[in-house]
Amino acid sequence: MTSELKHNPADNVKRFDDAAADWEEKPLRVVLARKVAGAIRQAIPLAATMRVLEYGCGTGMVSRALSPHVAQIMAVDTSPQMLEVLRRKAGEEKIINIETLVHDLTSEPLPDKGFDLVMSSMTLHHIPDIEALLPRFLAILKPGGYLAVADLVTEDGSFHEDNTGVAHQGINPEAVRTILAKNGGLDIGVQEIHTIEKPGANSAAVRKYPVFLAWCRKG
Numbered sequence: 001m002t003s004e005l006k007h008n009p010a011d012n013v014k015r016f017d018d019a020a021a022d023w024e025e026k027p028l029r030v031v032l033a034r035k036v037a038g039a040i041r042q043a044i045p046l047a048a049t050m051r052v053l054e055y056g057c058g059t060g061m062v063s064r065a066l067s068p069h070v071a072q073i074m075a076v077d078t079s080p081q082m083l084e085v086l087r088r089k090a091g092e093e094k095i096i097n098i099e100t101l102v103h104d105l106t107s108e109p110l111p112d113k114g115f116d117l118v119m120s121s122m123t124l125h126h127i128p129d130i131e132a133l134l135p136r137f138l139a140i141l142k143p144g145g146y147l148a149v150a151d152l153v154t155e156d157g158s159f160h161e162d163n164t165g166v167a168h169q170g171i172n173p174e175a176v177r178t179i180l181a182k183n184g185g186l187d188i189g190v191q192e193i194h195t196i197e198k199p200g201a202n203s204a205a206v207r208k209y210p211v212f213l214a215w216c217r218k219g
C-alpha cells in the first residue's frame with residue numbers, strides 16, 4: 001500500500017509542530033483517543049510488566065490513557081512540539097512511565113527493540129509506504145508481542161480540510177490484515193471501533209468517518 005499523494009516529511013513536522021499547542025482543543029480527537037485506548041484494552045491483554053511503544057503519539061493521549069496499565073511507554077513522534085506538549089501534560093497528570101523520542105522509523109531503524117506492544121493511532125495515513133512500516137513495527141516486538149494500529153477507514157478525501165501531508169485518504173482495514181498476515185502476524189483482528197462525525201458545510205448532512213483497529217500477535 002504505497003501512496004502516490006505528494007508527501008514531504010519536513011513539511012509534515014512543521015505542520016504538526018504548529019498544531020501541537022491546540023491539538024487537544026478539538027473534542028473529536030480526545031473522544032477518539034479514548035475510544036482507541038479502550039479498544040486496545042479490549043483486544044490486547046495489557047499487563048503491568050509490559051514495555052510499550054506508541055508510534056506517531058502526538059500529544060500522547062492514547063499513551064497517557066494506557067500508562068496506568070503497563071510498565072513503560074516509549075512515545076515516538078517526528079514532531080518535537082507534540083512531544084513537548086506530551087511531557088507537560090504527563091507532568092500535570094503525575095505520569096512518570098512515559099519517555100519521549102523524536103524519531104522517524106520510516107527512514108532509520110529504532111535504536112531499541114523487544115517491546116511487548118507497539119501501537120499507533122491516526123498516524124498510518126500520513127505514512128506513504130505502510131507496507132514497509134508495518135513489518136518494522138513487527139520487527140521491534142518481542143516474540144509473542146502485540147501490534148495495534150488504529151486509523152480512518154478509506155474515505156473520499158473530505159476528512160481533512162487540507163490534504164497536504166496526507167499520504168492516504170483513509171486505509172482499507174483488509175489491506176492491513178493482508179500485510180500483517182504476509183509478515184507472520186498471528187491471531188489477527190480487525191474491527192470498526194468508532195465513527196467520527198463532522199458537520200457538513202452549509203447545513204449539509206453530517207459526514208461520518210469510521211475508524212478501525214487492527215491488531216495481531218508476533219509469532
Ligand SMILES: C[S@@+](CC[C@H](N)C(=O)[O-])C[C@H]1O[C@@H](n2cnc3c(N)ncnc32)[C@H](O)[C@@H]1O
Binds near residue numbers: 056061082105127
Ligand atoms: C494525526 S496525528 C495523530 C496523533 C496522535 N496519535 C493522536 O491520535 O492524537 C499524526 C502524528 O503522527 C506524527 N507523524 C507523522 N509522520 C510521522 C513519522 N514518519 N514518524 C513518526 N511520527 C510521525 C505527527 O507528528 C503527528 O503527531
